[in-house]
Amino acid sequence: MTTKPKARKFRxxxxxxxxxxxxENHVANRSVPREAEDLPRxxxxxxxxxxxxxxxxxxxxxxxxxPQQVKAETDIDxxxxxxxxxxxxxxxxxxxxxxxxxxxxxxxxxxxxxxxGIDPFQSSNMLELVVPTKDGxxxxxxxxxxxxxxxxxxxxxxxxxxxxxxxxEVYTADRRAMEITxxxxxxxxxxxxxxxLLLARLSAFVFLPTILAGWYYYAIATPMYSTKSEFLIQSxxxxxxxxxxxxxxxxxxxxxxxxxxxxxxxTSKDAMIRLDEALGYKRHFAQPxxxxxxxxxxxxTNEAAHKVYKKNIKIGYDPTEGVVxxxxxxxxxxxxxxxxKALISYAEERVDELSQNIRNDAMEDARRNLERAKVExxxxxxxxxxxxxxxxxxxxxxxxxxxxQITSYDQQLLEKKLALQALLDNPRxxxxxxxxxxxxxxxxxxxxxxxxxxxxxxxxxGLSLVQQSTEIELARADLxxxxxxxxxxxxxxxxxxxxxxxxxxxxxxxxRPIASDAPSYPRKFENTILAFLIFSGVYLMVSLTSSxxxxxxxx
Numbered sequence: 001m002t003t004k005p006k007a008r009k010f011r012x013x014x015x016x017x018x019x020x021x022x023x024e025n026h027v028a029n030r031s032v033p034r035e036a037e038d039l040p041r042x043x044x045x046x047x048x049x050x051x052x053x054x055x056x057x058x059x060x061x062x063x064x065x066x067p068q069q070v071k072a073e074t075d076i077d078x079x080x081x082x083x084x085x086x087x088x089x090x091x092x093x094x095x096x097x098x099x100x101x102x103x104x105x106x107x108x109x110x111x112x113x114x115x116x117g118i119d120p121f122q123s124s125n126m127l128e129l130v131v132p133t134k135d136g137x138x139x140x141x142x143x144x145x146x147x148x149x150x151x152x153x154x155x156x157x158x159x160x161x162x163x164x165x166x167x168x169e170v171y172t173a174d175r176r177a178m179e180i181t182x183x184x185x186x187x188x189x190x191x192x193x194x195x196x197l198l199l200a201r202l203s204a205f206v207f208l209p210t211i212l213a214g215w216y217y218y219a220i221a222t223p224m225y226s227t228k229s230e231f232l233i234q235s236x237x238x239x240x241x242x243x244x245x246x247x248x249x250x251x252x253x254x255x256x257x258x259x260x261x262x263x264x265x266x267t268s269k270d271a272m273i274r275l276d277e278a279l280g281y282k283r284h285f286a287q288p289x290x291x292x293x294x295x296x297x298x299x300x301t302n303e304a305a306h307k308v309y310k311k312n313i314k315i316g317y318d319p320t321e322g323v324v325x326x327x328x329x330x331x332x333x334x335x336x337x338x339x340x341k342a343l344i345s346y347a348e349e350r351v352d353e354l355s356q357n358i359r360n361d362a363m364e365d366a367r368r369n370l371e372r373a374k375v376e377x378x379x380x381x382x383x384x385x386x387x388x389x390x391x392x393x394x395x396x397x398x399x400x401x402x403x404x405q406i407t408s409y410d411q412q413l414l415e416k417k418l419a420l421q422a423l424l425d426n427p428r429x430x431x432x433x434x435x436x437x438x439x440x441x442x443x444x445x446x447x448x449x450x451x452x453x454x455x456x457x458x459x460x461x462g463l464s465l466v467q468q469s470t471e472i473e474l475a476r477a478d479l480x481x482x483x484x485x486x487x488x489x490x491x492x493x494x495x496x497x498x499x500x501x502x503x504x505x506x507x508x509x510x511x512r513p514i515a516s517d518a519p520s521y522p523r524k525f526e527n528t529i530l531a532f533l534i535f536s537g538v539y540l541m542v543s544l545t546s547s548x549x550x551x552x553x554x555x
Contacts, residue, residue: 205538223519230510261350266313
């Protein structure tokens with residue numbers, strides 16, 4: 001007889017009190033219709049619900065169910081209408097007992113599990129009820145294995161445990177009110193705790209820094225005095241220069257470049273070093289009477305002093321009015337006034353330098369053009385004189401005289417030819433007269449030929465009279481051109497001088513610096529409020545950023 005290998009067995013945890021589960025066990029292979037499984041089990045209900053005595057029934061005839069009871073019954077009716085199978089209900093009962101619940105019915109087990117946030121029909125929850133048995137366990141506890149029929153589940157008798165008896169206690173209104181009050185107290189306690197933490201954070205990051213800033217401004221900060229002044233830059237003619245748009249551009253806009261240049265110079269390190277050399281700017285702000293935040297070190301660098309200089313010298317240019325407004329801040333009102341006057345004098349010098357450079361540039365160009373025109377005219381004139389010396393006479397006049405003679409001889413030749421033709425037209429001409437007329441014509445032609453030869457033949461200079469006359473005329477034309485250039489250069493120099501006069505800029509001071517009798521800085525209240533707003537903004541940004549990062553990490 002061969003022995004079959006012992007199969008691994010599983011058992012179902014039985015923790016149902018009062019033997020209720022024993023009445024629901026069934027054989028594994030039996031087939032039960034779904035409608036039969038869904039039917040309620042009156043025996044289990046009767047076993048689970050305690051019997052009421054006649055006195056209790058009489059006492060409860062006028063009682064009214066609490067809202068919890070009504071809600072529980074309503075939920076149970078809704079679960080009953082879901083059409084759950086008997087197997088699902090039994091699994092829900094086991095799941096409720098596993099989690100320490102005491103339901104009064106299978107439907108109540110489903111309700112209590114759902115109230116606790118547990119899905120009794122989830123596959124992972126149902127698998128937790130099945131555990132493997134050890135090899136030495138009694139087969140009678142799990143069922144009997146018959147040959148050819150498989151394992152048969154038989155009803156099991158389970159000893160009830162006193163701690164697992166279903167609770168039948170009903171919440172009263174007083175208990176419900178006590179629980180609600182406890183929840184409200186817990187919520188209020190959490191709210192107070194959060195409010196206290198918020199106040200602590202605000203105190204540490206907003207209120208305390210603001211109090212420190214206000215304490216500095218009201219108690220520690222050295223009072224500073226400011227001296228205000230205004231000046232503007234104007235042209236000599238009161239307009240925008242002599243350009244084509246001088247009448248259309250307002251003077252304050254025409255002088256905006258000079259105003260911006262002066263503003264940049266007064267805020268530069270060059271002006272600070274010059275002011276320090278003249279009046280001891282760094283020495284003034286290194287005094288021990290000034291508080292540590294505003295005080296300069298005794299051996300401070302020019303870069304550090306320039307930062308303080310730009311903070312205490314405020315210069316602004318108004319393009320609509322053309323006015324430069326300057327405010328000088330110092331620990332002493334007299335010193336602030338001296339600083340302001342020195343800076344205004346530096347601005348006047350810089351304006352003079354700028355206008356002088358413009359005038360010099362314009363006049364240099366005009367003078368250079370005039371000198372070049374003079375040199376060219378002198379060269380043209382010298383060339384004409386040299387040609388006249390080479391040719392010893394004016395070839396133009398000689399050429400004019402020759403042309404006059406040629407014209408006269410041409411007229412005589414024409415007359416002689418006409419007289420000869422008249423004699424030849426006679427049928428019996430006088431031969432002596434004809435010969436004389438012919439001789440005259442021949443002589444005139446010889447004279448004209450000699451005159452023409454003098455015009456086109458080269459002489460001792462190697463040039464003909466016509467060429468000599470052409471060179472003379474070109475030299476005269478060059479001289480005339482040089483004269484025109486010289487006149488233009490003279491006119492340009494005069495115009496440049498006029499323009500240079502219009503380019504003159506001068507600085508006027510409508511508001512002169514006057515020493516103040518009350519400190520202007522620090523502005524205690526405004527600076528304290530500004531510090532509070534800055535700290536609040538920084539705290540708000542950090543809080544929002546941390547909240548967003550925390551939410552992203554949690555997701």
